[in-house]
Amino acid sequence: MNNINNNKDIVNIPNFENWKKQINDYVYEEIKIKLDDLPDQNYRILYEKNILSPKNLSFIILGNYYNQFIEELEHYLNKSDNKI
Numbered sequence: 071m072n073n074i075n076n077n078k079d080i081v082n083i084p085n086f087e088n089w090k091k092q093i094n095d096y097v098y099e100e101i102k103i104k105l106d107d108l109p110d111q112n113y114r115i116l117y118e119k120n121i122l123s124p125k126n127l128s129f130i131i132l133g134n135y136y137n138q139f140i141e142e143l144e145h146y147l148n149k150s151d152n153k154i
Contacts, residue, residue, distance in 0.1 A: 086117050089124055096128035101135060108135060 090113055094105045105111075108131065116122060122130070 086114065089117050092124035093128050093131070096125055097131055097135075100128075100132055103135075105131070109138075 090105070093113075097108070098104055111127075111131065116127060
């Protein structure tokens, strides 16, 4: 019988703590910031829905982080009339 869910990242995560640790590891590897120091997410709900792998969710978290960084940078540049 074929397994419909072939995403190994999801299938091989036995519990919530390990799943969240994997997300934290991906994010920390990229930006050197832990999940606890970033805006809250509905991790438990996302884990229970089982629709995103830890890696895919880390991409979303990193995208949100970079979008916020860009918004703050643009605000600073507009406020101080600095140009890049």
